[in-house]
Amino acid sequence: MGSHDPAQLVGERLVAVEPTSLRVRYPRTVGRNARLGSHGSGFPTTAVTLRTSSGHSGWGLVEGRIHDLQQWVGRSVTELFHPDVGVLEKTAAPLDFALHDLVARIFEVPVHELLGGQGTRSVPCYSGAIYFDDLDPEDAPRGISAVLENCASDWAAGFRAFKLKIGRGFRWMDHDAGFARDIEVTRAVREAYPAARILVDANNGYTPAETVDYLRAVQDCALYWIEEPFHEESSGLGMVRDHLRESGSDVLIADGEFEPDEQHVLELARRGLVDVLLMDVCSFGPTAWRRLMPTLAEIGVLASPHAWGQPLKTAYAAQLAAGLGNIATVEGVPGSTDGVTGEAFVLRDGAVAVPDASGFGLRLTASRGVA
């Protein structure tokens, strides 16, 4: 038995499962990446609140379509959740965050404590919002100064690390001009922010050979990691690894975000071809991260649950970092969520402080109902 006795949950039965519409807002319009067009300035999202027979409640984000929430009404919490494991039934995965929040609140502990408290409560956090804004607006592109303005705004918000999107030549620019711009942007940000941690993400828009050429061209920029250079496959990653080794570089290879095949990326990690695994904090989920993290720690591979899209996902990733440990840094999504008070997660000097409040430490203030 773990330190949180499941017997304390006996008798807790779900009496209500309520969806709530929320809205994510970014502080600016977020542009294109290698594969996708503008990411806009916000979008609607959904949370679900669970209420139990003894008057406890917990809530969490649900991504994607939610089906038949009422099927959970009447189920006992112990059938669906174990404090040492997480969600017990695959079909209850959409309730993963809400159940973790609920159970942590019943135990009156923060989620990071429920998860084992193996990390620190001050979690390095990078801005994941530096897209191809140099290319917009299409009729009068703002150029590299737009990227530098975004870095300035995120630096002012407390970030000390930036993830730059690269891969402009995959879809949006002439191949060579796009590749040259990727290098120019990387250099410009490094020059303007000598103390910043810089990560880059090609969203699978490079080939293995281009990846090596890019890394060679920015060798003096001290990158922290290169993410998703191309869809993960062993021969290409082997080529990148050989280059890094031969050049004495300590740039990390981060992968496993896009449609991950867990066994495949784990095998690549075991073979030393991936240093940081990125499965999404929501679609992979806290229960899966709890299951996988001890293996990663054992084989010496780091994690950084992908959080792009929603500021709440950054908060969730930071809770996992504080709870499970072995998380190198978390992806920061600048902005806010209407209907949620999340300011307990203060970002200062490049690190997000994980609160000690019960559950995830987030308060849902929106009235229930789906628009």
Ligand SMILES: O=C([O-])C(=O)C[C@H](O)[C@@H](O)C(=O)[O-]
């Ligand atoms: O690492 C990241 O944040 C991403 O790759 C996010 C992507 O840029 C974005 O298109 C997405 O996930 O919708």
